[in-house]
Amino acid sequence: MTIDFSFLARYQDALLMGLGMTLRLTLIAFALGIVWGFVLALLRNSSIAPVRWIAAVYVEFFRGTPVLIQIFWIFYCMPIFLGTDLSNFTAAVLCLTLYGGAIMSETFRAGMKSIGREQYDACHALGLSPWTRATRIVLPQATLRSVPVLLSNGIGIFKESSLVSAIGMMELMFIGTTISNRTGRPVEVFTAVALIYFVVAFPLTRLVTWLEKRILKRFAI
Template identity: 45%
Template sequence: MNYHFDFRFLEGSFGALLDGLKVTIELAVLSNVMGLVLGFLLCLLAMSRLTFVRWPAQLFIEFFRCTPALLQIVWFFYCIPIMVDVFIDPITMGVLALGLNLTAFNAEAYRAGVQAVPKEHLDACVALGLKPWQRTVYVVLPQALRSAMPVLMTNGIGSLQQSALVAIVAVADLMYVGKSLATEAYRPLETYTVVALIYFALSLPVAKLVHAIERRQDLAIKR
């Protein structure tokens, strides 16, 4: 291999990479907030006893879990404007596509957490006369969130990584900026290596935190 790495050409491009990084973080944070909130609501709908409520929710979950995220992003960017004849800001569209995808996966994580809530706790809610919304907010949600936290955080890392897919529809995120720099300078190895290291630096602390939470939960169960 006679290729010689030269990262010096990136010295004047850190501003552009930083701008792309800001867009990536914005996409990841907003889609995660959306996924965490809507995921729990979707979980409750999917577990409803009412068939006309449960089936659409389950169909939503299966659609987003069983189709490629790239296809979903492309569909949102090109099909929705045609269908509703309304132009939506690219970043907003990216958040919507990524957030709904994450909502479906988080709903399944929440469902496992809800099913892990001891039946005795629910019986106690009935004995205390708590209303359904009080039982959900004060008893079910905290326990489900604690049980599902490692999976939710793992899904969040996946959402950060999937945000790179919006580059294909020309959203100026970190991946799109890196692709542009690599094309202009004919230095794909150096450019994509730096971009990969940035994604790695963003994901690694969260992954370590997930492992710490899992160890803590394992120790709590053993006690």
């Protein structure tokens, strides 16, 4: 078998379009996942036991089940209960957001635990409302301390986004599979697709390492 990547030049626009959709899905799900993850972290630290339990079950469910099953359930099963169809884009964003929020909630919880108890006591002494304390004191510090792990979570969402090709979402993996089926050249196509994922993810992993060192140095005691 002769390996020849030159034919991929004819499909570069399609691959770039697929990459663009993958990045769009990732950025939307990442942004929404951060917000949802912080809310879940607050719920898991709630003083109301049933709220804590429900949030914990939610997090463990989405962390403990395959993302592909979650995608299928949201795309095929949820519309039965809603009484309306979901587009594959909506289903993909919803699934990645729900999954991302679950994993990011644990990141935020770790960040919250690293905040000194004296700061919570100071908020109480100043008479700050729980909302003000959460948004003005806890969120900024927890986010700053959690940036490296949150970015790692984002990279994970970027890679997991390849699974939405299973519901016909025209992202990078779906485009690559289509090209492979059309040309009968899976080795070249999927090698190229893997390299594209790597080229995007590798600089981000280096950034995570750099930020982690900077933040650990800043908060070192």
